[in-house]
Amino acid sequence: MTLIEKLKLRRSYREFESESFDIDLLVDAIEAAKYAPSGANKQPWTFCIVQDPKIKKEIRIQSENTEKAFYQRINQDWKSDLTPLMVNTEKPFLEHAPYLIVIFKHLFGYDQNHQKTKVYYPDISVGIATGILISILTDLELDILTYTPSPNTFLSSILNRPDNERPYLILVVGKGSKSYKLPEITKKENEEVIVIYPSSNQ
Numbered sequence: 177m178t179l180i181e182k183l184k185l186r187r188s189y190r191e192f193e194s195e196s197f198d199i200d201l202l203v204d205a206i207e208a209a210k211y212a213p214s215g216a217n218k219q220p221w222t223f224c225i226v227q228d229p230k231i232k233k234e235i236r237i238q239s240e241n242t243e244k245a246f247y248q249r250i251n252q253d254w255k256s257d258l259t260p261l262m263v264n265t266e267k268p269f270l271e272h273a274p275y276l277i278v279i280f281k282h283l284f285g286y287d288q289n290h291q292k293t294k295v296y297y298p299d300i301s302v303g304i305a306t307g308i309l310i311s312i313l314t315d316l317e318l319d320i321l322t323y324t325p326s327p328n329t330f331l332s333s334i335l336n337r338p339d340n341e342r343p344y345l346i347l348v349v350g351k352g353s354k355s356y357k358l359p360e361i362t363k364k365e366n367e368e369v370i371v372i373y374p375s376s377n378q
């Protein structure tokens with residue numbers, strides 16, 4: 177299959193097989209993603225690969241705590257939008273998947289003299305690098321979930337990250353469980369998302 181064909185088949189998994197694979201595969205994938213474009217080439221990102229079961233368990237416990245508060249906080253529209261995805265406050269995949277890649281964005285940098293330096297467009301830059309990483313993992317026939325606990329500041333403490341970094345999202349990575357029932361969702365038609373100038377029917 178080509179990369180384009182694989183990307184068209186990509187789906188989010190919320191259950192994973194426990195089988196693992198060589199961490200070098202992820203290091204290679206991140207090495208390629210780090211060549212992503214970034215505002216003024218500041219590369220405002222850190223990718224933390226977590227395979228330690230104790231750390232994964234701690235991330236699961238704290239994520240489930242935030243999820244309980246999250247579901248009490250969100251409005252009915254948001255709850256309805258989540259219904260087809262069959263998600264709830266339990267996040268066992270955070271322990272079952274072989275790897276979590278916790279991605280941090282940099283709000284500022286530090287130079288060699290530990291003086292603060294500026295970064296530009298960190299959200300856009302980290303989003304692009306994350307998208308490239310998801311494409312590479314898809315090409316490697318690994319499955320992922322883009323997981324965004326909110327608030328997510330507990331990730332900085334668990335992983336002991338410096339004060340210039342803020343958690344961006346967690347990529348849960350592994351082989352999706354064969355028994356996982358994928359939510360029935362649809363994707364927009366080309367005509368809804370692609371506009372060509374000049375249009376061919378003018």
Ligand SMILES: Cc1cc2nc3c(=O)[nH]c(=O)nc-3n(C[C@H](O)[C@H](O)[C@H](O)COP(=O)(O)O)c2cc1C
Binds near residue numbers: 188261263321325
């Ligand atoms: C920014 C972002 C945040 C997301 N957060 C969560 C999340 O916290 N929990 C979850 O189960 N899925 C999360 N997802 C996955 C989406 O629900 C999923 O991509 C969407 O339903 C489309 O399904 P698909 O990825 O299978 O095509 C997130 C996706 C994105 C891009």
